[in-house]
Amino acid sequence: SVYYEKVSGANSQLRILTVATETNDALAAFLASALSCAGLPTPEPLGLGSDWLGGDKILLMRRALADVPDDQLVLFSDAYDAVFLAGQAIRSAFEASGAGVLISAERFCWPDQSLADKYPKPPAGRKTAYLNSGGYMGKAGELRRLLNYAPITDSDDDQLFLTRAFLNPDLRQRHRMALDYDCSVFQTLNGALSEVSLRWDDSGLGYLRNTVTVLSALLHGNGPIKAEFWRLTNYLGRGWSDSLGCQHCPPMPPPTVAQLLQRQSELPYLTVGVLLTDPAPFPDLLLARLAEQTYPKQRIHLRIDLGPGASARNVHLAVRDFIDNPVHEYASIVLNNASDNLAFSPVSARQILFDFIFFVEPISQLTGRDALTQLVAVNRSIVAPLLVLPGKLWSNFWGALNADGYYARRLLRHCQRRAPWPVWNVPYVSAAYLINRRAAQILLKAGAFDSKRLAASGVDYDIDFASIARSKNVFMHVLNTLPFGHLTDNSNTTRLHASNDLWEIWANPVDWEHKYMHPDYWRFASDDAQLGDFEQPCPDVFWLPLVTPSFCHDLVAVMESFGRWSDGTNTDPRLEGGYENVPTRDIHMRQVGWEAHWLHFLVKYMHPIQLKLFQGYSDKPWARMNFVVRYHPEEQKELRPHHDASDYTVNLALNQVGEDFEGGGCRFPRYNCSVIAPRLGWAFVHPGRITHLHEGLEVTKGVRYIFVT
Numbered sequence: 001s002v003y004y005e006k007v008s009g010a011n012s013q014l015r016i017l018t019v020a021t022e023t024n025d026a027l028a029a030f031l032a033s034a035l036s037c038a039g040l041p042t043p044e045p046l047g048l049g050s051d052w053l054g055g056d057k058i059l060l061m062r063r064a065l066a067d068v069p070d071d072q073l074v075l076f077s078d079a080y081d082a083v084f085l086a087g088q089a090i091r092s093a094f095e096a097s098g099a100g101v102l103i104s105a106e107r108f109c110w111p112d113q114s115l116a117d118k119y120p121k122p123p124a125g126r127k128t129a130y131l132n133s134g135g136y137m138g139k140a141g142e143l144r145r146l147l148n149y150a151p152i153t154d155s156d157d158d159q160l161f162l163t164r165a166f167l168n169p170d171l172r173q174r175h176r177m178a179l180d181y182d183c184s185v186f187q188t189l190n191g192a193l194s195e196v197s198l199r200w201d202d203s204g205l206g207y208l209r210n211t212v213t214v215l216s217a218l219l220h221g222n223g224p225i226k227a228e229f230w231r232l233t234n235y236l237g238r239g240w241s242d243s244l245g246c247q248h249c250p251p252m253p254p255p256t257v258a259q260l261l262q263r264q265s266e267l268p269y270l271t272v273g274v275l276l277t278d279p280a281p282f283p284d285l286l287l288a289r290l291a292e293q294t295y296p297k298q299r300i301h302l303r304i305d306l307g308p309g310a311s312a313r314n315v316h317l318a319v320r321d322f323i324d325n326p327v328h329e330y331a332s333i334v335l336n337n338a339s340d341n342l343a344f345s346p347v348s349a350r351q352i353l354f355d356f357i358f359f360v361e362p363i364s365q366l367t368g369r370d371a372l373t374q375l376v377a378v379n380r381s382i383v384a385p386l387l388v389l390p391g392k393l394w395s396n397f398w399g400a401l402n403a404d405g406y407y408a409r410r411l412l413r414h415c416q417r418r419a420p421w422p423v424w425n426v427p428y429v430s431a432a433y434l435i436n437r438r439a440a441q442i443l444l445k446a447g448a449f450d451s452k453r454l455a456a457s458g459v460d461y462d463i464d465f466a467s468i469a470r471s472k473n474v475f476m477h478v479l480n481t482l483p484f485g486h487l488t489d490n491s492n493t494t495r496l497h498a499s500n501d502l503w504e505i506w507a508n509p510v511d512w513e514h515k516y517m518h519p520d521y522w523r524f525a526s527d528d529a530q531l532g533d534f535e536q537p538c539p540d541v542f543w544l545p546l547v548t549p550s551f552c553h554d555l556v557a558v559m560e561s562f563g564r565w566s567d568g569t570n571t572d573p574r575l576e577g578g579y580e581n582v583p584t585r586d587i588h589m590r591q592v593g594w595e596a597h598w599l600h601f602l603v604k605y606m607h608p609i610q611l612k613l614f615q616g617y618s619d620k621p622w623a624r625m626n627f628v629v630r631y632h633p634e635e636q637k638e639l640r641p642h643h644d645a646s647d648y649t650v651n652l653a654l655n656q657v658g659e660d661f662e663g664g665g666c667r668f669p670r671y672n673c674s675v676i677a678p679r680l681g682w683a684f685v686h687p688g689r690i691t692h693l694h695e696g697l698e699v700t701k702g703v704r705y706i707f708v709t
């Protein structure tokens with residue numbers, strides 16, 4: 001898609017010829033750049049649909065020039081790594097050069113280095129001593145004669161062919177061949193990156209300044225610097241304006257949900273592929289957030305791949321729950337329980353029948369409900385919503401690569417800023433991205449989805465995928481129009497427990513809080529809240545909304561699957577003294593490997609509350625005893641009056657009176673007062689000693705779980 005408005009009509013005084021065997025994003029960028037420059041005609045691609053061979057470039061040009069009038073000015077440029085920066089300047093620069101044929105110059109002698117000392121010396125201060133065949137211009141008659149100076153076959157090297165002509169003094173003189181040492185038309189970038197710099201003009205548009213010579217008209221990303229070249233193009237050719245944002249981007253705002261629903265039957269079909277093949281923190285949130293996307297589900301074919309990396313019980317439960325939920329109304333749902341060791345799910349031909357494929361990896365949490373809608377609206381080959389690991393310098397795109405194709409630098413200059421349609425061409429995206437059908441077909445053909453080839457290569461699949469996309473000129477973009485969501489860190493995600501997300505309290509605190517902190521907790525923890533805001537069911541016993549039902553459910557699941565409840569006698573080998581004065585049937589947090597996590601919880605979430613409830617007790621809380629108690633009429637049904645060995649005790653209800661059990665509660669005899677209707681996910685907090693003797697009341701039916709600390 002080209003969104004440029006043509007600034008002026010074609011210039012009959014110049015024709016631009018290029019060779020392009022296939023259409024791709026690089027060719028589109030080349031064409032679009034010409035359209036964005038005043039005074040340039042639309043480039044004419046030669047050779048579309050044919051196979052690529054070096055000598056073809058010369059042969060195709062000879063053929064194309066055959067019927068062009070002799071005095072027609074013609075510019076040839078490579079198509080896949082070049083963009084125009086200026087239009088009118090080309091003609092004047094050519095005329096000023098006085099050359100019959102002006103040829104692009106670069107810093108490296110290639111492909112035959114032994115020819116280097118045959119070259120004439122460049123003017124003082126110029127390092128572009130050697131010929132580059134990616135760009136040249138001249139009158140058609142002159143070019144035709146030059147290109148026919150010797151026979152060439154399609155497998156010959158075009159640069160060598162032109163080099164030999166240039167190094168022949170007779171030919172050089174006859175055709176008045178000159179290298180563009182000043183880069184006045186042809187700016188080659190290989191080896192010159194440190195000598196060009198991005199500048200901003202008065203209207204905020206980016207342009208490139210060559211610090212040695214001049215402003216050039218045609219930028220050529222020759223050699224192995226493609227990622228740097230495409231990075232620069234984000235800002236050039238009216239690509240970015242400081243005030244207006246992305247200029248390559250569609251001028252309209254994205255469609256609203258209402259508009260979408262109106263034209264639902266015209267909307268493209270999507271395959272959404274959720275790749276739960278690696279450890280997946282918060283799989284339930286991931287799926288729920290996907291289900292909350294505004295893009296109409298009737299246009300989405302959902303495919304979930306479960307791989308060995310996601311073997312955790314909670315992942316399977318989340319997927320089961322999600323698929324069993326009938327409200328989703330997807331066009332189809334397929335669950336693929338991969339038994340083999342696939343690193344990356346293959347894309348089937350069937351999926352490519354649809355207009356787009358959206359890949360979602362286990363570390364993507366798409367909280368922005370319009371993400372899919374906007375990605376579809378920008379319709380790029382590959383486009384990723386910008387996702388960042390909260391509070392960390394880790395994102396799902398990279399701004400630059402090292403020589404091995406791995407991470408070198410994250411940031412583009414402006415990508416962190418939201419503006420109308422900022423779409424950035426980047427050398428690597430991951431975690432969540434939309435691929436349009438045309439790009440998917442190219443990538444499929446190139447083997448990007450071939451898991452056997454990938455496994456044999458031993459390369460990480462994201463690195464492999466991005467490098468294939470780059471090699472095929474399938475551009476990867478990152479979009480930053482909305483807060484689309486965030487990444488999770490799954491590098492230490494455990495799969496050992498019944499409810500692994502509880503263990504994510506350090507690695508992924510944002511989602512942890514979303515899933516596990518009671519939504520009303522924050523009100524009580526805020527600076528405004530005071531002692532008087534806490535309900536007191538009994539004197540100096542304070543109600544506190546602390547955690548969600550999910551927390552309660554998950555913790556009970558962990559305990560029950562662990563299963564080694566104490567026997568309720570006074571002998572307790574888990575304690576230092578081996579003796580428990582007031583035993584309960586319980587499991588300690590330490591036994592399930594979640595003690596440090598809970599102690600962290602106390603410091604992070606109980607400390608602010610403690611400061612309000614017990615003025616002057618400003619030390620960070622710590623607890624020796626952290627355990628879940630199970631009361632059951634036939635096991636332990638009550639607990640005799642006692643004091644706790646604590647300054648204060650937190651007693652958290654993990655299930656619900658009336659539903660899960662009858663009876664129970666906690667009685668404080670000194671006040672003749674009981675907390676008999678514990679609220680799920682709420683804790684009551686009371687002093688442990690002296691005044692707050694307390695007892696656990698009898699459970700008459702069912703099972704009561706509490707978490708005491």
Ligand SMILES: O=C(O)CCC(=O)C(=O)O
Nearest residue numbers: 651665666695696697708
């Ligand atoms: O059953 C209750 O709520 C009281 C539990 C208790 O006091 C304890 O475990 O120390």
Ligand SMILES: [Fe+2]
Nearest residue numbers: 642643644694
């Ligand atoms: Fe107690």
